[in-house]
Amino acid sequence: MLAIDFGAQDVVVITGRLDAAQCPAAQSFLDKVQGTVTLDCGGLEYISSAGLGVLLKTQKRLLAAGGKLRLAGVNRHLQDIFQYSGFDQIFEIEPAR
Amino acid sequence: MSEERAFARTFDSLQEIFEFTAGYFARHGVDPRIQATVDFAVEELFTNMVKYGATAEPGSRVRIALEAVEGGVEVALTDIGVEPFDMTKAPDANVDLPVEQRRPGGLGLHLIRRLVDSWDYEYSPERRESRITFKKTLAGTPAPGNASSTGEA
Numbered sequence: 001m002l003a004i005d006f007g008a009q010d011v012v013v014i015t016g017r018l019d020a021a022q023c024p025a026a027q028s029f030l031d032k033v034q035g036t037v038t039l040d041c042g043g044l045e046y047i048s049s050a051g052l053g054v055l056l057k058t059q060k061r062l063l064a065a066g067g068k069l070r071l072a073g074v075n076r077h078l079q080d081i082f083q084y085s086g087f088d089q090i091f092e093i094e095p096a097r
Numbered sequence: 098m099s100e101e102r103a104f105a106r107t108f109d110s111l112q113e114i115f116e117f118t119a120g121y122f123a124r125h126g127v128d129p130r131i132q133a134t135v136d137f138a139v140e141e142l143f144t145n146m147v148k149y150g151a152t153a154e155p156g157s158r159v160r161i162a163l164e165a166v167e168g169g170v171e172v173a174l175t176d177i178g179v180e181p182f183d184m185t186k187a188p189d190a191n192v193d194l195p196v197e198q199r200r201p202g203g204l205g206l207h208l209i210r211r212l213v214d215s216w217d218y219e220y221s222p223e224r225r226e227s228r229i230t231f232k233k234t235l236a237g238t239p240a241p242g243n244a245s246s247t248g249e250a
Contacts (some may be wrong), residue, residue: 017115017127020144021108046133048140049208053201060196077133084211085204086192 005031009042009073015043018051026051030058035067042073042096052085058091070094098125099164106147106159111140114161125165128235134212135170135233141205142229145184146176159236169214169234176227181220184229185210213237 002022007013012033018026039055041056059069072094079095082088102117104110115136122132122225139161143187146159209216214237219228 010210019111019115019140021111032238046136048137048144049202049205050144052204056196056199056201060199063196080136080212081208084192085190086194086199090196090199 002026011038011040013040013043015045017046018044018054019046019048022048023050023054027054027057030054030069031061033062034065035062036070037062037067038070038072039094040073041071041075041078043076044073044078047078047081052081052087055087055091068092073097100124100160101160102152102157103160104143106150106157108144108147110143114143117161118163121163121165122170127165128168131233131235132219133170135172138209138213138216138225138231138233139172139174141175141209142184142231145205146174146179146183146227149182150176150179152178152180166234168231169232170234171230171232173230178225179227180225182227183218183220185218187196195208196202 002016070092106130143225162173190203213231
């Protein structure tokens with residue numbers, strides 16, 4: 001399952017699994033954020049290509065308005081996926097500590 | 098020992114599919130470090146079958162079989178009553194485009210090619226059956242950065 005909501009300091013916290021069935025809920029939430037937004041991925045266990053599409057769509061909208069989406073707390077599995085997708089070139093990515 | 102289950106042709110089956118893979122990993126001692134990658138490949142192949150299986154017989158299901166092998170697992174997805182579609186031949190996405198030219202989509206098969214050890218496609222015209230198999234082992238995990246990223250999205 002997936003949960004997405006605001007955490008401390010306006011960071012958006014996403015936890016669980018972002019698969020194709022969960023994407024509408026994630027997209028609906030991210031469609032409402034504005035400016036420069038940090039997405040805390042520390043609890044994001046899994047992402048599929050449908051989830052990558054949600055992140056890309058959000059990044060394109062925010063960049064066009066002068067903001068951006070930053071990805072924080074990214075685990076090794078997600079780092080591999082982001083790198084092979086070229087997302088390391090279009091997102092600021094902060095690995096999990 | 099292999100196990101096989103059949104799943105309804107809808108994205109809503111994903112939860113049930115992930116429960117099947119997690120259960121199989123636990124029952125057969127498959128290394129949990131490869132589970133996210135196996136789930137990724139299964140989801141991408143399954144959702145492609147859902148999206149492009151419009152000609153499939155109404156009510157038909159996609160069969161997913163798992164078999165533990167040395168250091169990992171082999172997976173087969175079988176779809177009956179469909180036209181041939183060799184996903185292993187799908188072109189790579191161009192991941193070097195600037196963000197304004199990137200479009201959502203086209204990454205699933207591009208990523209599978211880089212994340213699994215091997216994959217193969219067979220089609221039986223008699224049964225109109227598509228069968229795609231892949232193997233994933235921990236030892237075969239590719240190092241990020243070694244894969245090329247050319248081709249069209």
